Amino acid sequence: MQPAEYVVTGRALLGKELTEEDVCITITGGIIRSIEPCSGTPDRWIVPAFFNAHTHLGDTVAMDLPARGSLAELIKPPGGLKHRILAATPDAELVRGMRSSIMTMIATGTAGFADFREGGAAGVAALREAAAGLDCRPVILGREGGEQVSDGAGISSVHDVANAEEVVREARAAGGLVAFHAGEKNPDDIDEALAFEPDLLVHCTHATDAHLRQIADMDIPIVVCPRSNWLLGVTASPAHPPIARILELGGRFFLGTDNVMFVQPNMLQEMAFAATVYRAPPVEILRAAIAGAALTGRSGFLEEGQEASILMIDPKRHNLSFTRDIRATIVKRLDSSSIEQNVLNIR
The missing domain is CATH 2.30.40.10 (Urease, subunit C, domain 1)
Structure with a gap:
């Protein structure tokens, strides 16, 4: 106290x-x-x-699992490797893993995070249990039925969710946020995501200039997750995600760490990597590591x-x-x- x-x-x-x-x-x-x-x-x-603007904390239970395969084979719902592991893990172990990752975030200066939470309403409840009593404020973006009992919808690529229109409508009706993964491995799903006028886009690793101009005009923040993008093989270039172009075109970006399965939820490491590889001005990187707090309604x-x-x-x-x-x-x-x-x- x-x-x-x-x-x-x-x-x-x-x-x-x-x-x-x-x-x-x-x-x-x-x-x-x-x-x-x-x-x-x-x-x-x-x-x-700091505010970690994109996490998947449930993946803590699969940390550094030796795994090979495509992005779809590893993390695409509903049959990707991570989803199979999550489904097979007891709830108590999931809660213990997520709580340990939240404590890791606190120790490295993070006061809040936005999580795409698998597992429906039960998954949302598990993350709330994991965060209880800790000084790290979650924004929980539910999936698979968890959207209406959380802070909104954390939608995978629009190509992965057949009922995306219904999910968005119900999340909005409940007063929640709408966030999409988009443009992670290619730009093909960005236009369809933008048609829903989301509150947040995650990745945009391969967004074009036309996309970035539209996103900036719509004042939608983009969460970039550079270390995850490199580790998952969706980029091998400092042009992707296009941090420099986001800034040049007047857009906003936040920093996130993505899947704990692959990347430690440590914003200090994320900032250092972004500064080294992307060479953005340090003040912009630091601002991006803080500004995601806007998702909680504060600056x-x-x-x-x-x-x-x-x-x-x-x-x-x-x-x-x-x-x-x-x-x-x-x-x-x-x-x-x-x-x-x-x-x-x-x-």
């Missing part, structure tokens, strides 16, 4: 621009009440916590009036204090050993 009023001081990254400033931040009842300039503050960095950034979820980083623990660019150093070099304290989802 955090105290009713909480004050932190240090060099903070403020607002959506992630501007550096030495400040005192007063948090009252979980809300940032004031951000005031401070001089002589401790040598501490105050950073917005995720350090702004007065916003809910507070922050990381306090001690740059003296290792060599981070020698940085000439805090944002670049967080993106490329930060690991959990330098996180002094997580102050997540204060209530």
